[in-house]
Amino acid sequence: MAERYSSFKPGGRRWLWQRITAAFLVIVLAFHFFLLHFVNHADEVTFAMSSARMEQLSYYSLMVLFLVTATFHGVNGVYNALVNQGLTGTKLQVVKGALVLASAVLVIQGIRTANAWAGFPTF
Template structure:
């Protein structure tokens, strides 16, 4: 019988964060689909309407939290998948650094974009 292998320590912090972020993403994606595919149909979605939604602090905050959560969840998943495939040593450190740098760039650019759509929240 094959043994189960995972780079996540069951019950560890990263294991827990991966599950919590997954649950959060499911809820936010459901909200997204409901709001933008059932309440507002595709022909009603416009840049102006999106900008108006982003001007409300609650929607803006949810989208920024969604950005940070999705980035963490995705990068953490990719990193652990690579470790599960046997990534070790110097390559592991280089990949980790590259993923952290890519995450920072993605989050900063995402917040800049959200700020532009929201009319310039000072963040």
């Protein structure tokens, strides 16, 4: 019988956070589809409507949390897939650094975009 293999350590936090972020993303994605495909149909959505939604602190906060959660979930999944494929040593450290850098750029640019839509000053 084949052995189960996973890069996640038993009882580790990365495994737990991968599941927690997945559950959160499913809920927020359902909210997104409900709001933008049933309440407001996609062809009716305008930049002004999106900007008005982003001006609400609750919606803005949810979208920023969605951005950070999705980034972590995706990067953590890619990293663990590479570990599962056998990547180790210096190559793994270089990939890890690149993933961290790409995540930081994505989150910073995403927050800058959210701030612009919400009418907040950008940095």
